[in-house]
Amino acid sequence: MNIQAIVEHALEEGYLTPAMEAEVGRICDSAAELSVEEYMALDRLMGALLAGEIVTVPRKQFINVMEELVITETINQITAISQGEGCANEVDTDMQLDVGDIAAYALNRLPPLYATTEEGASYQRQRAQKELQNLITQQVESAIAQNLDRPKFFPERLPIAKPTEAEVVTHISTLLESYAPQFEAQNHPVGATN
Template sequence: MTSLKNVLEEIVVVEVQNQLKQLSKASCEIINLSEVTAFALNRLPALYASNSRGWLQQRKRAHNELRDQVVSAVQNALLGVKRNPDRKDTHITAIKVETPAHVLVNLQKLFSKPSLLWQNVPEAFQETLTLVAQSSGYVELSTYDHNRIREIKSYLRRKGHDNDLENWCQRNTEIPNPDLNSYIISASYSVTNVLEDLVQQEVKNQLVNMANILPLKVGIADISAYVLNRLPPMYATTQQGLALQNRKAKKQMASQIESAVIQAMMTLSKKPRRLAIPLPYLKFDEDCEQAIKELRIIFQRDDITWRNITSLAEYAIAYEQNGMKSWQQQWRMLGQIYSEMYLTPGEAELSLNRNSEGEILIIHTHTREAFGWLADNPKDIGISALRIFPTVAVIELHSSVLDFSVSYTREDMVADGII
């Protein structure tokens, strides 16, 4: 969740989609939306904003001053970017580009609710589980598939749940929220400006060095937006492109970034900061945080995050479809282990697999601190795991920020005297 955004991203994506409508289906199939978007954005000035007022001003400028440039940049991008099936590029890892908006779109599809808002996700999740328990045909259910709805409606009427489906269908056909549509446009593409991370890190470093000499406090997002608007954007859509742009930026722009950050800090610190309203789309991210908190309470799992909620929902639905209720108890048991690991909610996520030797408890940590603490205290984890899952054969500890893992085997548990 970021507190600054280039307003041209949404404008360019909409323009790409509009121009694609004029092309044949065959032409559209060889065009990669993300690559076209990145190509165009790299040939346009950056228009970052860090608050609602700046967002509106930048959008106004984009429409008044850059309209023709945007159209031209997209036209050139469509001509210059073609999908090459023989190219072996790797998509940027989800942790770099995935946002709550991407996840919300996935949940809208999973729950068959195209207008779903984050604030309604907990309710939609539980409604879906109820529908699945009542009908094994949930996967085929679509708001536009009237035949399927009629079948399930008939089934529920026989079971005395006609009103439940009636309400569900009505909620599922609401007019889409315009703000929501704007928010989830970002889920239609996967690009990242490598300068964002580099600039924000430089801002943090300089704030430490200059904190005592600045006349007024300034925010990281405000400084970063100021700097990014004075640098040429460097968007990438693949791991290879990301690495290339990173090397280029560090080699050719390091001193420029440093001087731009210092200049921005000195300039902005002299101006009293007005009470700023956050960027418009951040209200949905706040709703996301609240929804995740509610889901943690409902399912008694503090390891639920916006990054893993889709896979967890798919897991629960799959079990319900097969009439298997064991997932509910397993989730509570995993939640119990998590509560004994002295981690804050969302610092790690737990899952349980099985092989011929027994159960495997897998822990994915999201911070170096969490990984370090757990790696230093395997015995404590083992005690909790064995009490909940007596046949656990191994505990695997992974990290999303480190490239190695740690295993705590049953033999290790014996050696530590906990078996």
């Protein structure tokens, strides 16, 4: 799909999905130079986003209850380790345990528990506490052991952050500025009227 088609679809539907946003970014990043039509489509998209004609779709309209259960268990186990309670391994007190790394490792080894409503989330929590708590505890313990054994490399790693609607607009604006720095001056001379 090209940029113009994505923008037309977004205007028809009234929303810009994360997949559509990613595709626009991919096209802009891979193109040596964008056409005037592509610049105009991006300009139209930016205007529609700023005017509220198009809204960005939230990236997450559901939750994975397993995430909150694993993070809670991770924090509980890290707290116990830092207080010297119940740790099978000798832990260097200066060692920093990364909650995100530990939770991600454990989550990759546990079943997801998705819910779209509060009632569904409550059901999934109760189910997990009855049926999966031992497995959650074991996987978090394994993740902590793995985290402690990992070598110290890639100190430049950056955590993943969720973009806000303002950041999406800024990203598209930056794309427009970098790929079409003279677009406004060429197509909309100062003092010109439409």
